Amino acid sequence: MKCAICSREALQNGFCELHARAYRSVLKKYEVWKKALNISWKEYLSEVAKNPFTGEWAKEVAEHLLKAGEGQNGS
Amino acid sequence: MEKYTLIITEKPDAAQRIASALDLKGKAKKVEDNGVPYYVAEREKPIIVVPAIGHLYTVAEEKGGRNYYPVFSFKWVPRYMAERGAKQIRVWLETISKIAQGADAYIDACDYDIEGSIIGYCILKYACGGKENVAKRMKYSTLTKEELEKAYQELLPKLDFALIEAGRTRHEVDWLYGVNLTRALTLAAKDWSGKYATLSTGRVQGPTLRFLVTREKAIRSFVPAPYWEVKAEVEIEGQIFEAEYERDVVETKREAEEVLNACKGKDGVIENIEVKQFQQMPPTPFDIGALQSEAYSLFGYTPRRTLDIAQRLYLDALISYPRTSSQKLPPAINYEGILKGLSASPEYKKLTAELLAKKDLKPNEGKKEDPAHPAIYPTGNLPERVLEEPERRIWDLVVRRFMAVFGEPAIRQSVKVRININGQRFFLRGRQTLKEGWLRFYEPYVRAEEVLLPQIKEGQKLKVVRVVSEDKFTKPPPRYNPGSLLKKMEETGIGTKATRADIIQTLYDRKYVREERMVVTDLGFEVFEVLKKHCPSIVSIELTRSLEERMDKIQANMENRENVLLDAIEILKPVLEELKNKEENIGEQLSNAIKKARLEERVVGKCPTCGTGTLMILYSRKTGKRFIGCTNYFKKRCNAAFPLPQRGIARPLGRNCRGCGWPTVQVRIKGRRPWNLCFNPKCPLKEERGNLEVRNMQ
Numbered sequence: 001m002k003c004a005i006c007s008r009e010a011l012q013n014g015f016c017e018l019h020a021r022a023y024r025s026v027l028k029k030y031e032v033w034k035k036a037l038n039i040s041w042k043e044y045l046s047e048v049a050k051n052p053f054t055g056e057w058a059k060e061v062a063e064h065l066l067k068a069g070e071g072q073n074g075s
Numbered sequence: 076m077e078k079y080t081l082i083i084t085e086k087p088d089a090a091q092r093i094a095s096a097l098d099l100k101g102k103a104k105k106v107e108d109n110g111v112p113y114y115v116a117e118r119e120k121p122i123i124v125v126p127a128i129g130h131l132y133t134v135a136e137e138k139g140g141r142n143y144y145p146v147f148s149f150k151w152v153p154r155y156m157a158e159r160g161a162k163q164i165r166v167w168l169e170t171i172s173k174i175a176q177g178a179d180a181y182i183d184a185c186d187y188d189i190e191g192s193i194i195g196y197c198i199l200k201y202a203c204g205g206k207e208n209v210a211k212r213m214k215y216s217t218l219t220k221e222e223l224e225k226a227y228q229e230l231l232p233k234l235d236f237a238l239i240e241a242g243r244t245r246h247e248v249d250w251l252y253g254v255n256l257t258r259a260l261t262l263a264a265k266d267w268s269g270k271y272a273t274l275s276t277g278r279v280q281g282p283t284l285r286f287l288v289t290r291e292k293a294i295r296s297f298v299p300a301p302y303w304e305v306k307a308e309v310e311i312e313g314q315i316f317e318a319e320y321e322r323d324v325v326e327t328k329r330e331a332e333e334v335l336n337a338c339k340g341k342d343g344v345i346e347n348i349e350v351k352q353f354q355q356m357p358p359t360p361f362d363i364g365a366l367q368s369e370a371y372s373l374f375g376y377t378p379r380r381t382l383d384i385a386q387r388l389y390l391d392a393l394i395s396y397p398r399t400s401s402q403k404l405p406p407a408i409n410y411e412g413i414l415k416g417l418s419a420s421p422e423y424k425k426l427t428a429e430l431l432a433k434k435d436l437k438p439n440e441g442k443k444e445d446p447a448h449p450a451i452y453p454t455g456n457l458p459e460r461v462l463e464e465p466e467r468r469i470w471d472l473v474v475r476r477f478m479a480v481f482g483e484p485a486i487r488q489s490v491k492v493r494i495n496i497n498g499q500r501f502f503l504r505g506r507q508t509l510k511e512g513w514l515r516f517y518e519p520y521v522r523a524e525e526v527l528l529p530q531i532k533e534g535q536k537l538k539v540v541r542v543v544s545e546d547k548f549t550k551p552p553p554r555y556n557p558g559s560l561l562k563k564m565e566e567t568g569i570g571t572k573a574t575r576a577d578i579i580q581t582l583y584d585r586k587y588v589r590e591e592r593m594v595v596t597d598l599g600f601e602v603f604e605v606l607k608k609h610c611p612s613i614v615s616i617e618l619t620r621s622l623e624e625r626m627d628k629i630q631a632n633m634e635n636r637e638n639v640l641l642d643a644i645e646i647l648k649p650v651l652e653e654l655k656n657k658e659e660n661i662g663e664q665l666s667n668a669i670k671k672a673r674l675e676e677r678v679v680g681k682c683p684t685c686g687t688g689t690l691m692i693l694y695s696r697k698t699g700k701r702f703i704g705c706t707n708y709f710k711k712r713c714n715a716a717f718p719l720p721q722r723g724i725a726r727p728l729g730r731n732c733r734g735c736g737w738p739t740v741q742v743r744i745k746g747r748r749p750w751n752l753c754f755n756p757k758c759p760l761k762e763e764r765g766n767l768e769v770r771n772m773q
Contacts, residue, residue, distance in 0.1 A: 007667075018600075022296040029298040036301045036327045048298055053548050055297035 004068075005060050015061070022057035026065070042066070079121040081178035082213070083171075083198050085185040088390035089218060090114055090126035093184055096223035097122055110163075111170040125174055127185070131164055132197035133157050134250040144258040145651045147644050149250060151197060151243075168202050175203035181210035183234055184226075187447045188398055189242035189630075190573050196239045210234055214447075216399075216408075217454045218392040238447075241630035245571070248622065248643045252278040255647055256613060259654040260602065260661070264669060267662025272669050274602055275585055278622065279570040279578050281606055281614040284587060284595075286563055287555055288603045291595040297551035303331035304547050307501045308540040309343055309494060312529045315540060318343075318494050318501035331544040334499050338542040341497040345535045348492050355485040355523075357513035359402045359441030360450030361476050363572045364565045366397065366469075369476075371558030373520060374468055375591075378561045378576035384469045385451070392456050394473050398572050399448040402441025404480070408449060410436045416455025417474060426516055430481050438480040439513075452477050475517050482513025490528055496539055503528065554592040569619045586672055590729075597675070601668035605661050610650035618646070679703055679727045680738025683755070685713035690738060692725060701725065703740070703754055717754040720744075725752075734760030 001010040008016035015023050026048060033044045048054050049062040082097075084090040094103030094114030103114040103124070113125040135157035137148040155164040175181075181203060183195030199207040212231035215222050253275065260274040276284070305320035325331045361369070366385065367378040376384070385397035395408075404410070411431065418427040430436065440450075453474045462470060490505035505528035508514065514521055555563065557579050564575050582588045587599030595603075606614045622643065628634035654661065674691075682688040688707030695702065700721055707713035719725050723744030732739050732753035743749040753760065 018292065018295070021292060022298075025296045025298045029300055032300045032326075038329075051299055051548060053297065053299040053550055055293075055295040055551060057295040058298045 005057075005064055019057055019061055022055065022061045025055075026058055026061050077121065078179040079123050079177060080180040080182060081175055081203070082122060082124040082182045082184045083195050084124060084126045085129065085191050085194050086390060087112055087126040087128070089184070089186075090124040092218040092390070092392060093213075093223055094122070094124040096218075096220040097124075097227055101220075108170045108173070109166045111167050113170075113174060123174055123178065124184070125171055127171075127194050127198060128163075128167060130154065130190070130194055130197075131168055131171075132193075132201060134246050136254070141258070142262060144255045144262070144655075145647065146254055146258075147251065147647075149247060151201070153201070171198060171202045172204070175206070178203075181206045182213050182227075182230065183210050184213040184215075186396060186398070187212075187214045187216075187235075188396075188573065189238060189245065189571070190398075192235055192238045193242040193246065196234060199234075207234060215396075216448045217395045218390065219454045219456060237630050237632050240636050241626050244629055244636045244639050245626050247640060248626070249278050251640075251643055251647060252276075252613075253280075255651055256281075256606075256610075256654075259651060259658075260605070260665060263654070263658045263662035264665040265662075267659065268666035268669070270666075270669075273585070274598075274665060274669075275581065276602065276606060276613065277578075278613075278619055279564075279574065280581060281603075282567075282569050282616045282619045283560070283564060283578055284582060284599060284603050285607075285614045285616065286560065286567075287582070287588060287593055287595050288600060290552060290555060291600075294551045294554065299548035299550065301328075302326055302547050302549065303328065303544045305331055305334050305542065305544045307338065307343065307494070307496060307542045309501075309503070310538040310540055311531060314529065316503055316528070318492075318503040321500040321502060325544070335542055335544055337499050338496045338539065341539060343494040343496040343501070343537040343539050345531055345533050345537065346493045346495045346500070348490065348531065348533055351489050351491075352509065353487055353489065355487055355512070355514070357439040357480050357482045357484065358476060358517065359439060360404050360452065360480050361473060362400045362402050362441075362443055362445070362450055363397050364400070364561060364575075365402075366451055366473070367576065368558045368562050369472065369520070370469060371556065371561075373472070374465070376465065376469075377557045377579070379557075379580050380465070381469065382576050384465050385473075388466060388470050388473070391458065391460075392454055393458060393470055394454060395450075395452050396448045397451050399445045399450060400443055400572050401445035401448060401450045402443040403445075404438045404440060404450050404452055404477075408452060410438070410481070413453060413455035413477070416457070417453060417478075420457055422471075423474060423478070426478055430478060430516075433481070436481050440480075472520060475520060479513045479517035479521075482516045483510070485512035485514045485523070486510040487523065492528065492531065494537060496542070554594065556592055560593065567616055567620065568623055569616060570623075586676075596672055598668045598672040601664055605664060609653050609657055609661065612646060613650060676726065679740060680731070682707065682713060682715055683737050684715035688713050688715075690715070692719065692727070692740070717756070719754070720752075723747075732758060732760070734758045734763075 003010045003016035003019055004014040005019050006016060011017050012020050013023060030044050033039060045062045045066045049059055082093060084093055091114055094116040095101055097118060098116035099118055103116040106113055106115060113123055116122040131154055132151050133154045134149050135152045136146045137150050153164055153168055154161040181199060183199060185191035185195035196207055199210045212234050213226045214231055215226040257275040264274055265271050303325040305325055307318045308315050309318055367381045370376045370381040388394045389397055414427040414431050417423045451473055486509045488507045488509050492503040494501045494503060505526045506524055507527055508523045514523055560579055561575050564570050570578055586596055588595055612618050625634050625639050629636055677692040679690040682690045682705040685705060685707050688705040690703050690705055692701055693704040701719050703717040703719060705713040705715040720742050723742050725740050725742050728739045728741045728751055730739055735755045735758040737753055737755040740752050741749050742752055
């Protein structure tokens with residue numbers, strides 16, 4: 001199976017090793033953002049997707065999750 | 076002709092310097108044989124000084140052929156036998172051999188380090204017919220007349236065989252790693268795609284790439300976190316000062332707002348004033364790594380460039396031998412003599428006079444030592460030619476650093492003022508230099524930040540102009556640049572002072588990284604991933620470091636060359652087996668990455684005509700001519716196409732035109748200066764230039 005974002009082989013959660021790492025990073029930082037700004041998961045993803053400091057892979061993951069409408073637990 | 080003493084040097088410039096220094100009249104005669112220059116110095120017994128041009132011998136496999144691995148048998152051969160484009164070496168060696176026949180004494184005067192020792196050893200052994208055991212060694216750290224004369228008078232009785240042994244092992248181990256792994260990767264990709272592209276890795280290159288990939292992964296996966304910085308602007312004696320909130324980072328917006336609300340319309344009171352004095356010690360003398368880092372941060376020179384410039388300054392006898400890891404300056408170099416020499420330059424006259432007036436000159440040395448050479452220092456000679464700007468800068472940097480290490484510590488004062496605004500605490504900070512000490516000697520390369528505060532006292536009331544909170548985000552770790560990567564290699568103990576800069580350059584040459592702030596390319600990622608997956612030991616920092624340590628031990632006669640070589644082969648064998656077994660997979664992975672990298676190289680930028688397509692350098696199927704076209708052409712959405720010069724190399728510049736904002740390309744034609752081209756036919760800069768030409772013609 002290919003990664004949901006790039007053409008690499010998918011390893012976990014439908015992502016390749018590199019995007020899976022970024023996915024973990026996106027998941028982990030949500031708690032910080034929620035505490036700081038009291039925002040929803042969707043709002044958080046849009047903020048992350050447009051932030052200039054967000055890494056390329058993390059941005060791709062955030063955009064993918066937004067597009068796919070996936071919840072925080074992958075639902 | 077009577078018998079003479081043959082001196083071998085590493086470079087022609089050094090040969091000329093040594094010959095002139097040893098010639099009784101100070102003017103050696105230059106002779107050329109087949110284009111190879113050598114120098115004749117007259118003394119009680121004549122001396123011929125013949126230079127090498129760096130390494131004339133190299134490690135090569137015993138059998139011929141390039142398309143197979145593993146290769147574990149090797150021998151030392153003249154470079155022209157192993158490398159294309161090294162034909163000149165044959166003539167060079169023939170000339171040295173011819174000159175060696177008339178000599179009855181031999182001196183190795185190559186640079187006194189691993190590389191220099193091997194260069195001299197190989198020439199004496201192979202080109203001079205086995206003279207390595209009778210040759211003497213000339214050891215010096217500068218090419219000044221005085222030091223060269225002294226080195227000649229105090230010749231070491233024999234070559235440093237431990238150093239040579241360590242150097243040979245290093246070359247051989249590196250060759251074993253380099254040739255086998257490079258062939259494994261290159262052949263895997265070639266066999267899969269049918270196209271050839273060199274993909275290299277090596278004992279040090281792999282772990283260096285690892286540093287970059289690890290950092291790149293952290294940057295690309297980075298998710299910033301929001302935080303707030305609260306600052307208060309207070310008025311003291313009509314001047315506005317900015318005080319920082321007691322917590323550098325406020326984690327939530329709510330907390331930041333609470334602080335603002337609490338301070339609204341309130342005055343501040345100075346609760347406490349803390350004054351501290353501290354000493355700032357002079358810097359330590361330059362070792363090569365420190366010089367390369369400093370030159371990078373001050374002038375943006377890559378480590379390779381700094382090393383090349385320093386080498387030229389050394390050959391001009393302006394600075395001491397630069398490939399040193401020492402931070403020590405022994406009194407034997409004659410501090411006073413150097414300062415006196417420098418005082419002849421109006422630029423340094425005042426500063427050197429100040430140092431010369433000191434009772435005792437004592438440098439602030441660092442811990443690092445190098446048995447072969449002291450730290451880098453100016454010789455005290457002034458340039459005999461007009462230095463090019465980069466040379467002048469590096470020389471000036473070395474001179475000022477040298478003076479600074481003898482300076483007194485600087486004394487600085489910090490003031491920390493605690494201000495209470497309705498229960499919220501803010502800090503105002505001041506900094507001041509009380510005694511400049513060494514800072515003056517190192518100007519303009521160091522500048523102490525000065526923030527002077529007016530007279531204030533505890534209990535004083537301050538008017539708060541405003542309190543603001545700034546939205547901030549945490550930032551990803553910084554990218555490596557050639558300077559910081561070199562430092563990292565040094566800290567982790569991989570590579571040597573002579574090879575680190577070249578390894579960084581190779582990463583660029585192989586297109587594993589791009590840009591000054593080093594970005595790992597897809598190709599770099601794939602090569603690293605392949606190595607990590609199939610042969611993790613090759614990119615292991617620990618393994619490389621342990622090999623380095625063992626090679627250092629050879630130099631100290633505590634380790635055996637054969638053992639190190641056999642162990643290196645034992646490590647390589649299973650790795651190469653694994654690479655061979657997975658050749659098809661690896662080939663596919665690498666070929667795709669090469670294809671992508673080649674495509675990436677042709678991407679010029681976003682199409683300004685349609686706004687959605689990508690402009691690329693394309694080739695016409697009909698005529699074979701190259702041009703810039705939009706990728707939307709294939710979807711029949713955009714017809715944008717622009718001509719390109721057909722000669723030379725055209726590559727996207729990665730920068731937009733300052734006139735019209737369109738992407739630009741750089742064209743390089745052999746023998747001509749590269750030029751940057753804006754291909755927008757309606758670029759206002761072009762029109763401007765056109766108008767100017769018309770006006771000039773009128």
